[in-house]
Amino acid sequence: MNPRSPRNPQNPHIRGEGGTVEERAALRLAAGRARAGELMPYLGDALYAVKAVPTSAIPAAGIDTRWRMYYNPAFVLGLDVAEVVGVWLHEVGHPLRSHHERFTALAEPRERLPLFNRAGDCTINEDLRAAGIRLPPAKAWYPEKVPGAAAGMTAEQIYRLLAAGPTAAGPRRSPAVFAAEFTSVLDDCGSGAGGGRRPWEADDSGRDAAGEDDGSVDAGRAELIRQRTAREVLEHARTRGSVPAGWRRWAERTLTPVVDWRRELLSVTRRVSARVAGVRDYTYARPSRRAAAAPGVVLPAMRQPRPPRVAVVVDTSASVSADMLARVQAETEAVVRRCRGSGVQVIACDAAAGRAQRVRRVQDVELTGGGGTDVRVGIAAAAALRPAVDLVITATDGDTPWPDVPPRENPGAVHVVLLLDGEREGVPAWMRTLVVEREEPLR
Ligand SMILES: [Zn+2]
Known part of the structure; x- marks a missing residue:
């Protein structure tokens, strides 16, 4: 898909107040990103590494493994700027916290991806709520909505609780059926939340239709952004002290050299x-008096x-x-x-x-x-x-x-x-x- 030629069912070419639907959505998105960067300045580098891609193929917003955030312009225009701030901080949380790599590391069946997506949402949103950030209902998942989950749990821990479902009252269903029932496209956050490239995502080449670098983030740059962001988080925590606990833990983990x-x-x-x-x-080894007194005598216990x-x-x-x-x-x-x-x-x-x-x-x-x-x-x-x-x-x-x-x-x-x-x-x-x-x- 060429991000430069998005299609929109809202007919983006109809000009309204302040431009087309697309233009107004892009403006609101830009305002939301700027505000998000003011509220959590330590996430600024990460926020501005994200490439925003308008699309009508999804109802809300999602991010892929190359940090391209897809959004439906009509969805964005249905939000106030405070909620757009929430969308930015939520979506960038997925690749920053390596959700794609982590779900891959679990080696779980792909049909359970929606469960991991939701588990990741819970951990991201817990920190956003602690910082007073508002989220649109489509993304508003919190640990207390998952039976058995508690604040401070990892995405993996919450995922296991979800995968052990069904959590709702009713007959036991297979994980695949459960996953299908449990997720709606509204809260699909894309491959950045656990992998599995979606039909609406661009390919992994990092090139646009003309073969040019599309400005998306490859794995190496992603790790650099994580390291830099982690240092910013700790610096902010040290000098200003207002960083949600989960982001702080994440930063400490990210900067801790992995030793066995x-x-x-x-x-x-x-x-x-x-x-x-x-x-x-x-x-x-030194000749003792006893050894000198009785040459050749070895006391076996002493060898051990x-x-x-x-x-x-x-x-x-x-x-x-x-x-x-x-x-x-x-x-x-x-x-x-x-x-x-x-x-x-x-x-x-x-x-x-x-x-x-x-x-x-x-x-x-x-x-x-x-x-x-x-x-x-x-x-x-x-x-x-x-x-x-x-x-x-x-x-x-x-x-x-x-x-x-x-x-x-x-x-x-x-x-x-x-x-x-x-x-x-x-x-x-x-x-x-x-x-x-x-x-x-x-x-
Ligand atoms: Zn999400």
């Missing part, structure tokens, strides 16, 4: 094991380095979710396996540390607490353990005070912090920080 934190944790555990073994080997002793400090305060604790448990289990035989001591820690629980199986971990957080108490309790531990793993969401210096009782222990809820500032440099990546992209 499980591999990192394994690598730290191995280094500590090697150090423990090395210290032993070195100690017994002991496994490293590990303490896990678990933040069990109210800000830590059951989901985060489940991940700590899974990883504690892995660490227990790696440190065969030595056992791992777990310290459940809220405002005051509980007693140190020694466990051999992760099922034995008892998590207590639920109040405020001060992991300093747990780290001090880990340092006081005897025999002294070699590795202290502190699992927390990071909303806690930190000790400035390593504990005096056990200055030689290696400290690793597992941040369970994304990057946090304030972790002291003497601790090794690993940001736990969730199973699903959260940005």
Whole structure:
């Protein structure tokens, strides 16, 4: 489709007040984009990267994977500028949050795309509502409209709730039928909301009918826009403080370098094991008085380095979710396996540390607490353990005070912090920080 020759059933060539339907719609759209950029200046780059394409092929508006926003001029003219602002901020939210790539990553049947579209709508709109942005009814989906969904959930989480439907009372229907009933073309946001190029979208070449660059956004430029926008979001949050929570989380995720934190944790555990073994080997490599007294005598037990002793400090305060604790448990289990035989001591820690629980199986971990957080108490309790531990793993969401210096009782222990809820500032440099990546992209 050539965006320069749109067709419109409203007969765009009939001139009314202030120009044709198309001209007036384009003006209102431009006014809406300018206002959207004023209200959320950190999304300005993204908003102006979008290429607006008028079309009569859809009843409302949608965006494709190359950031081309299709809109029906009559739809736009039926909205006031405040709602047009909402349409802009809503549609640009889909490609910014990588909804197309994320639905593809789920490898779900394509007929469920409308469900993911709606799930993405819920997460975008939750942030827009928090910022006081109004949406036209066709796009006004919020988490509370999905049974079981809650504020702060990811598109993937809400999608799973929708896909487990039917949510409405009535006989159980197949996902395909459910999806068909559940969606109407009005709220189809296009391939930018989950993939699957629509008949009304231009092709992926980025070229117009004349073979010229159509100014649309390819995957590489999209990632640059996301990175720049994420920095703008955090800068705005730092200097002015008024950024919806979801956009802030998205920005932190986008800028967090992806490291395989499980591999990192394994690598730290191995280094500590090697150090423990090395210290032993070195100690017994020197001829001891006993060895000198009885040459040729080898004590077999001494050849076997002991496994490293590990303490896990678990933040069990109210800000830590059951989901985060489940991940700590899974990883504690892995660490227990790696440190065969030595056992791992777990310290459940809220405002005051509980007693140190020694466990051999992760099922034995008892998590207590639920109040405020001060992991300093747990780290001090880990340092006081005897025999002294070699590795202290502190699992927390990071909303806690930190000790400035390593504990005096056990200055030689290696400290690793597992941040369970994304990057946090304030972790002291003497601790090794690993940001736990969730199973699903959260940005
Ligand atoms: Zn949408």
